[in-house]
Amino acid sequence: MAELLKSREFNLAVMIIFFCLTFFPYFLSIPGYDVEKNISSKVQLIVGLITPFTVILAIYSQYRRGFNAFNKRQRGWWLKVYMLFCIASMLIFYVVWGKLSGPYYWVTLAVISPLSTINYGVIFFYMASTTARAFKARNLKALLLLVAGFIVFMDQAPLTGLYTTIFNPVAVFLNDTLVGSVTRTFTICSTIGGLVYGVRVLLGLETGAMGVTEKKEA
Amino acid sequence: MLIYFLYKILYIYYLYISKHHYGEWKMPALFTVPGIVSGRFLGLILNILIFIVVWIFIRNPKPVHIRRVPGLDAIDEAVGRCAEMGKPFVFSPGIASSFGYWTVAALSVMGHVAKLCVRSGTRFIVPLGGADGVAIVREVAADIVKSAYTLEGRPEDFTMDDLPFLSGQQFAYAGGFVGILQRVRPGATILLGGMAEAMSICEVSNAVGAITISAGSYISNLAVLACASDYILIGEEEPAAGAYLSDNPRQRYSIRVQDYSKWIIIAMVIIGIIFVNMGNPFFKNLLAT
DSSP: OHHHHHSHHHHHHHHHHHHHHHHHHHHBOOTTOOTIIIIIHHHHHHHHHHHHHHHHHHHHHHHHHHHHHHHHTOTTHHHHHHHHHHHHHHHHHHHHHOTTSHHHHHHIIIIIHHHHHHHHHHHHHHHHHHHHHHOOOOSHHHHHHHHHHHHHHHHHSHHHHHHOGGGHHHHHHIIIIIIHHHHHHHHHHHHHHHHHHHHHHHTTOOOGGGTOOOOOOO | OHHHHHHHHHHHHHHHHHHSOOOOOOOOOSOOOTTBOTTOHHHHHHHHHHHHHHHHHHHSOOOOOOOOOHHHHHHHHHHHHHHHHTOOEEEEOOOOSSOOHHHHHHHHHHHHHHHHHHHHTOOEEOOBOOSTTHHHHHHHHHHHHHHHHHHTTOGGGOOGGGSOBOOSSHHHHHHHHHHHHHHHOOSEEEEOSSOSSHHHHHHHHHHTTOEEEEEOSSHHHHHHHHHHOSEEEOTTHHHHHHHHHOSOHHHHHHHHHHHHHHHHHHHHHHHHHHHHHTTOOHHHHHHTO
């Protein structure tokens, strides 16, 4: 049975059935059949049922990795211990006192929120370092990109935008015309790529979706 | 003088668009076909057309020249670098907020990279995380890596410890990912699929000296990844990557359909511009059919 469920043909058949159930009703008007209320909602329900497992999976995985790190005394093992302690506290507070309790809120406000804020702060520094690397106009195209970026930046940054209104028309032009067309080009190319990829999957050529690594053809 | 002139043109344009709202782009259909939902006829035809053309191309493959994609060509180099330096290879199929085609395409590439890594004796690490569809992605990813080890005759080397599940939350996922990069100091990192906190991951990857190859699944991420990565896959390059890397001529030939489709789209854009500027709503109505 397990072999059958994992077989390429079975997975492909399931995929084709679900494709037909969602694809054709989207385009064809079938009286009394609403694709969004029938198939899509049912598939979403299945995914929704699977989602709680991710929480269990995450806790299991973190504890397994944490204990491994602790046993091997890997670099930063004490951070792992702190993290596992926080997970355990949150679980206990949630189970014993509930989500609206003081202790649970305390962990949220005293541990999670500051760490999230630090994350944003770190991203700011990363952005600065990436920008520093990007500020190297090695050729004409890069120079144009840099100038365009500078104009948009000067217009959109709160303080500079107020005092350098001269950049506003150019920045609006760049945003509305160039960025708009580039976004549409990206979307069109991605959609075409996705369509062709989808056909390859349905024809059984792309086996990645089924968890199978393709053997080299003779 | 020229700069002043250009500035004036842009200023007039600015005044024009600030006065004119774009409005809702909703046109009446040119015609309706019984049995087909109004406004979806052309989409259905295009979908069927692409399906048929890909099917024909796959059935009759011909040797085809495919434009080189530096990001995909660099994968072999990245695996080789890891093998030479004795460092692990980190691959992410994305945060998988849904089991969309970006994630599936990333898994196709992962199969190829996993085989290369196993063949060269490189440790292959796949940090996993995300939201809704991630429990499924994890199982699929594990199967792909496991079958790569089996195909290369080393099933005993496969361990689930190299496919850690980090979190369903993007910050926690990024934190865990960055932690792995700091600890294992990989020789190369590939970020495909839908990525969250790509900036943090790419920058740390860069800081630890790893070759970074990434793909932007949405336009806002693209600029960040382009700056922070060594190589980037843009637009349809990621969905086409599986076929590009494959030795299968049928898959490779199907990529040509994308090029032909793009030519058709370009032609449609030009025709559309002409019609709109002539004040004729025919083309808009046709697209709304």
